[in-house]
Amino acid sequence: MSKETLKSIKTKNIKAAMSNFAAQNLTPLNECDFEIKETATYIKTSSDDSFRLFNENLYERFEDEASILNNRLQLKQVHTIVPKISTEVTIKLHYTLELSEYKTHPKLILHPDSHILYRSYKPSETYALLVKEFNKIKAKNNIIIGLFDESMLKTLKAFTKHLYEGKFIKKVRIPLFDGIEPEIAKAGKLILWFEQKDLLKKQKVIEVETNEILAEYKKPRYAKSGFNSLGEHINSNYSNGYNDIQTPIDEESIYIEEDEHKKLYRSRCKGFVVLNEKIFGVNNKLKMKKLSRIESSISKQEDNNIEVFVSQSDTTKDSIGEGVELKSEKIHVNGHIGANSILEALDLQIDGATHKDSMQFAKSAMINRHKGTLRCNNAKVALLEGGVVNATNVEIEACLGGTIYAQNVKIGHVKSNLKVYASESIEINLVSGEDNLFKINYKDIPILNSKVELLNEDINKLKDELEDAKRHNISKVQKIQDEIKLLKEEIVTIQNSALRAKITIHKPLKGLNSIVFTLANSQELVYKTQARKYKPFYLNLEDDKITLEPVKKSISL
Structure with missing residues (x-):
C-alpha cells in the first residue's frame, strides 16, 4: 500500500494526531514527523467567561508580571500541522525534558549524541532550524510556543555558536519557557x-x-499566584x-x-x-500482601458484599476450614485446605494438603500435597496424590496417581495410575510403577482448546472488520490481513504441536505404561512400554508416513 502524507490537521493534541497518522500509514511513529504551519492562541482572563481567540500583541496587553497575575491570564493553543513520513533528517534531537513541580520553567536537556547537520548550513539557518525543532517539541508536550520564550531564544543563539566551535561534547540545559513561580504559604x-x-x-x-x-x-x-508553561494560572x-x-x-x-x-x-x-x-x-474482593488467617468478624455481617466467605468461625492461623471461599492477591496457607473450599490468587502457596473436594485458581501455585483440583499458569507440587492439575507448565516431585493437563510437564518420580496429557513436552526422571498414561494431544488440554476457540473468535471479528475496511478505509486492509494471518499461524502451531513434542523418561521403566501421540487429524500412535530404558519419544515426519521414535512404530499419511 502506498504511504501518503495527510493534509493539514488542526489539533490541540499533537501526540494523538501523530499516533493516528502513523497507524493510518502503517508506519512506526518514530519514522513520522510534522511541520507546524500555524498556531492560534486563545486567552482567558478574569473578565472572560470562556477562552477567546487572541490576535493582538500579548506583551502590549500584559506588559509585566503583575498584569499577568492580576488578570489571571490563561492561554491555550491550537496548532495546524502537516504530518509526514520522514525521509531525510536534518535534525534529530536526543533530549530529556526537565519539568518542575508547577511547570513554570521547563528545560530541555540536550544530549551530545543528537543528530544536527549544522556544517551544511549557515549559523543563522541552523539557529532557525533549532528554534523550529524546539517549538515542535514544546507543542507536542502542550507547552506554549512563540510567547515567554526569550530565554530559550537567547540560549539557542549561544548554543549555535557553541556548536560551530565544536564544543558540544556535554549535555546542555536549555530553558523553554519563562513562567512565574508561585510562592507557597x-x-x-x-x-x-x-x-x-x-x-x-x-x-x-x-x-x-x-x-x-x-x-x-x-x-x-x-502567598503569590503563578503562571506556568501550559498557560495555566x-x-x-x-x-x-x-x-x-x-x-x-x-x-x-x-x-x-x-x-x-x-x-x-x-x-x-x-x-x-x-x-x-x-x-x-x-x-468486595479481599486483596492483601500476605494472608495467614482470616478473622471470623469479617464474615459475621451478611451485607458486607465481599468475596471472603467463611462458613465456620474456628478457622485457625494455619488452615483454611471447610466451606471457605477466598480471593486474594497472595495467599499463603500453613496448614491444610478443607473440603468444598475455593481459593483464588495471583500467587498461591499451600504448605499442607488440599482436600479432594477443594479447588484452587492461581497464576503461580506451590502446593505440598495435592488431592484437589488446581487451575493455574505455573504449578509446582511436591506430591500429587490423586489430584487434578490444569496448567501451562507443571513441575512435580512425586506422583501417586492423579491427572495432569499442561503444555509442559516435569516429574521426578511416578508410581502408578497417573495420567499426563501434554502438548509440548513430558519429562520424567523415574517411573517405578505401571498403568500410567503419557499422552501428547493438545485437544485433551482445556487451556489450549479455549485458546483455539478465542483465536477463532478473534479471526471472525477481524474478518468483519476487514470487510468494513474494504468498503470504508482501505488503508487498514493490509494491517487487518496481517493480523488474521498471524492468528491463523498461531492456531496451526498449536494444532501441530505433536510434531514438535517429546516424551523423555531418563531411567529404565519397570513395567507396562502407555505412550500416545495424537496428530491434528486425530490419528494416534500408541506404544506400550516394556521394562527397559528408552531414548526420548518423538515423531519423525517423512513423505508418506509418520514414525514414533525410537520404537519405529509408523502410520501412513
Missing part, C-alpha cells in the same frame, strides 16, 4: 484516613463503610496534584468531593480498601 498535604482508622488494631485488612472518608488532600495555599483553584494520590481512582467504588481548599475521597460502597500502584478503590 502552606504546602499541600495528603492524609490517608483509612490507614489511621485501624492503626491501633494493626489490622492488615481495612474495612470501610459507604460514604466513609478514605483520604483527604489539603490543597496548597499560595496558579492560585487557590489550581492543583497540580503533586502531593495528591497519583494512583488511578476506581470511580465505581470511590467518589470525590472537592472545593478550593481540599479534596475528599469517599467510598461508594462497603468493603475493603485497595491502594497500590495500579488502583485506589474499595473492593
